[in-house]
Amino acid sequence: MPEHFWLTLILLITGIGFIMYMFHESLRRVLGLEKFPFFSDNHVNDLHKKVDGIVRWILVGGLLIWWFIDAAVSPMRDSGWIAVHYLLFVVIGSLEMLRAFMEWRYGEERKRWILTAGNLAFGVLILAVLFTTDFLGLFR
Structure with a gap:
């Protein structure tokens, strides 16, 4: 482990x-959208709330199934949670794509979906850069 791991x-x-x-705020201002609370439960409508709940339950079920299969295949190996981040990336990406679709289809602010899709694309870009550069070479 590098000397200043936690600080880094x-x-x-x-x-x-x-x-x-900064990307979010810049894009929001360019699009002329109002702010909304950061950690709010902001569903577009009841359909969005229901589908979002279903996707979250699928995540929990997928994690449990993943854990049981891994435990059954290799009970002596403790690696069941190493690759869970892939499932989390897929679910978070799916939830954000669902939000962008619902904002595009049913939203009151017609440009809100562009902000959501832009944030998702920028987040994917940052993750791709971090993983391909070995976290910018900071943890060697």
Whole structure:
């Protein structure tokens, strides 16, 4: 483990969070959209709320099935949670794509879906850069 692992990790997470926040705010201002609470439960309508709940339950079921299969295939190996981030990326991406679709189809602010899709694309770009550059070479 590198000498300043935790400090580097905290600075990396803070920096990426700041960059993503600045991208979000810049795009929001360019599109002329109003702010909404950051950690709010902002569903577009009841259909969006129901489908979002179904996708979240599928996530929990998928995680449990993944864990049981891994435990049955290799009970002595403790690697069941190593690749869970792939499933989490898929589910979070699916939820954001669902949000963008619902905002496009049913939203009151017609440009809100562009903000959601832009944030998703920018997040995927950042993850791709981090994983392909071995987290910018910070943890060697």
